[in-house]
Amino acid sequence: MKGTYAISGYCLIRGNKVIRDEKLLFTGKGGSFSDFALENYRHFSVSYPKFHKMDNLGKLGFLSAEILLKDRNLTGKYPGEKVGIILSNCSSSLDTDRNHQKTIASRSNYFPSPAVFVYTLPNVVIGEICIKHKFFGEGNFFVMEKFNPSFIVDYITQLFDNDIFDCCITGWTEIDGNNFESVLFLIEKSTKTETGIANFGTAAIESIFNRK
């Protein structure tokens, strides 16, 4: 490992709760994901009309990134091409795949739509975050049964070591029906004492990920 990298912040969404950097910021009413997403959109004063066109995976990832990056001014701190986004989940885009399938299930009621189909790819959520924040850097989407902290830490460390990016948003954004969870981390080239929560490493990522 060439440098020292730090977890400057995180946003954890699980069980209707939203935690940012150790603080509980919001608790949803416990309705559907769509209700929860809209409650968050209002609570965090997000104003972005494109949000309403996104699929559920897009909304979950986008909101997590909005909450994570709020008041951090990453765009002022780094050139866009040096900010990367490396995400993972279990169900890929199956949540939206099922919706697209409904549009083609019957020949007498056949209505496939580009607005749905475009979201049948998990990496589109990376595109949504990049468009909002003008990030042009490395993007990759991994599909795995369970979040794999040691792989993510190994992979991202070597990308930092090789100057692929100076700053990275990474983590897990998963939705399958009304089961959803998202844990995004902001990783930067610095040490714990300068900014943030912990030095970047498997134990720290794992411990934050498993927070209730």
Place this chain on the structure above:
Amino acid sequence: MRDVYISADNIITPVGFTTGENAAAILAGKTGIQLIDDEKMSPVPFYASLVDSKVLNNRFSLFDNPANYTRFEQMAICSVKDALSKTDIVLTGERTLFILSTTKGNIDLLEKDPESKRLYLWDTAHLLQKYFSFRNEPLVISDACISGVQAVITGARLIRAGLYDTCVINGTDIISEFVLSGFNSFKSLSTGPCRPFDKTRDGLSLGEGSGTIILTSYSSAGDSRKIIAGEGFSTNDANHISGPSRTGEGLFIAIDRTLKKNPFNIDFISAHGTATPYNDEMESIAITRAGLQEVPVNSFKGYWGHTLGAAGVIESIMSIYSIRNSILFSTLGFREPGVSNPLNILNTSVKKEINNCLKIASGFGGCNAAIMFYGK
């Protein structure tokens, strides 16, 4: 930092079940794309390059029972098996990682068996991992149409960083009603076999394929022409989720960063070249911005169609074949220049000594990727 070598490979498409068969078919000008009128797949006839299920079944039944595996799995297993037969490297140890590149995996099961666990891409990857007794938890990369290039970039990085010594990378996608209906709703399917970079191009032709590439940290003694997978980059346009940037921003950055890391005079470019009006135009802009407008460019889409998650893998393999065998392949379907920044599009296959290739790709979500392959 250590080098990453290409050790063995395979390509399965309608025109061949090995890399060599595919190269011969391309040289003979054969295409897998044909008009298909199948009410089960689409209410309207369409052009696509589909692997014949009977041929696939017959091939597969030579070594296993096809009834136990889906079409997707049969194609991927045939491809990995052929690539493994071409190397002596032991791949069942803990220093080997299996990577699956796919956009949709077994998505055709969504209609027949919507609760199937096999719909989960990681489950499909596990099945393949177990089939070949690879030891580590496999990795699935799903980055739309750059998946294959991204998988090669990622595998090469993991080896360079010393995290693994060998990566077996398979890229596979099948074409089902799911995918056809989606591309059709975008009005991005061609009215005839696709025509990359041509003036009359009007869309892409979808294709089925599977490709396997084995990357290793050491070169095998018998390899007369050692080919290296150099560093590559992926980027985002930060512009639109379903349309490429008008300035080619993301692709330009990916190419520019790749050229800075691999300072060669580029011998040829294997373009994404889907034959949609926007993609090819955007590529011409990005290639020109990078100062590569004189470099010979080809697209393989006229032979194989757009094979989605397989595309970056099989097109990389055929580009490596170009370097090994001193041959540049033509762009089937191209006749008259049809992009605003003129490129040097290969319209006949030519014998030529070449030492390197830049492979590029772009996809939905605004993603772009570039990687360099070169001889040593």
